[in-house]
Each structure stands twice: as structure tokens, then as C-alpha cells.
Amino acid sequence: MDDAQSRPLSLLALPSYLARHVARIGHLLLVDALAEHDLRLPHFAVLTGLSDFGPLAQHDLADRLGLNRSHLVGYLDTVEQRGPIRRERDPDDRRQRVALTAAGVELQQRLQQLAQDSQRAFLDVLTESGRSTLMELLGRVLRANGG
Template sequence: MEDTRSRPPSLLALPSYLASHVARIGHLLLVDALAEHDLRLPHFAVLTGLSDFGPLAQHDLADRLGLNRSHLVGYLDMVEQRGLIRRERDPDDRRRQCVALTAAGMELQQRLQQPAQDSQREFLDVLTESERSMLMKLLGRVLRADGG
């Protein structure tokens, strides 16, 4: 773990500075866990979003994940090539693509839940369960206030 004494105290007093560096630690652990399955975080986000919400219009999936719509196409191409999702024309609006998990995509997403949770628990193990719960509530509140 890094020695935070070498960091400027004025920066350590900024919540956004702290949050970005804590997020980087958790992000690296999650990325490593996903890499074992030849996936990147956006691919996992796609599988998880579709698992949580069910089939969605492609643009709606991008918006719900907070991803650039044009970037989403590349992520979808990769997971579709692996047989994890399928894209079909929306019967109500032929201009739209609908995205859904395949059985293989659902199975992989479910298998990835434990390694994802473990990676997050690993970097937050300095906190008690109660503290982790409070942190999640507070972060969720900030995210919801921003419309997320």
C-alpha cells in the first residue's frame, strides 16, 4: 500500500482526490479479476446491465451504463463474437437494436459475480462490514444526486 504521508495534505483534504485514488485501487483489482476471463470492465458492465435490467435497446444500455454510445458498439461486438449477447432489431422501431444476454452470457455473468465481489472486499478489508455498508450508502447518495 502507498505511504500517504508523502502526499500533499491539501490534496488529501479533497474528497474527490481521495475518492479517485481509492477507486483506482478497486478498479485495478476488479480489472485483474475480469482479465482472468478475457474480459474488460465495460464487457462486464454490459453483461451485468443486461442481467439486472433484461433486454434493452442499445442506446438505453449505453445510457444506463454511463458509456459513450459509439464506444458501446465495440464492446457489444466483442461479447457478441463470444456468444454472450445477441442483438436484434426492435420490432417496435426497426431503427433500433435490442441487446439481450444469451444463456452463455447469463452463466458467465453469474460466475463473475463472486470474483468481482471478492476483488472489492479485498481492497476494502481495512474497513469493518458496517463501515463498508455506510461507504456504499454514502457513495450511492452522491451518485444519485448527480442523476445516476
């Protein structure tokens, strides 16, 4: 009996139940892919956030990533020790600002490809059009609910 047949049909009829379990599969694949580089998901989020937004004040980066500000400091310490980011004084408000280094840009691009590959792997059951539709629909639900 496959896993779907062993679950109550009433639960399988709930979109939030399905979404949670599908997200868990994708999350585990992404975590495993990042672990190959001795990184965790928050480290990847930092690199990706800086790649997408450019240099940011630490507090702004934490807020945009939805991370606790005090936890972000530890993540930044770990990533900074490896060289992909640097912290500097923001000339406008003298707070700490975080930016990618050239090595960070390169690392983030490699990790982004790894992340995309890991996500594509668990969605292989869908066509390219199906994956595109899924992403559009999930994004629409997220935006409609304040995400």
C-alpha cells in the same frame, strides 16, 4: 514512509482526492480480475446492464451505461462472438436489441462474484458495517449530484 505520509496533508483533507485514489485502487483490482477472463470493464458493464435491465435497444444500453454509442458496437461485437449476448430486431421499433443468452446469464453471475470479491479485497481494512456505511454514503453523494 507509507504512501499516505508521502502525500500533502492538504490534499489528503479533500474528500474528492481521497475518493479518486481509493476508486483507482478498486478499479485496478476489478480490471485485473476481469482480465483473467480476457474481458475489459466495458464488456462486464454490458453483461451487468443486461442482467439488471433485461433486453435493451443498443442506444438505450449505451445511454444507461454512459458509453459512447459507436464504442458500444465494438464491445458488443467482442462479447457476442463469445456467445453470452445476442442481438435481435426489436419487434416494436425494428432497431437492434441486445439480450443475454443462457451462457451470458451464467457468465455474468460468475463475473459479478469475481467483481464483488475484488472489491471486498481492497476494502478488507473496513468491517462489514463500515463497508455498508461507505456504500450508503457514496450512493447518497452520487444521487444528490445527479448520478
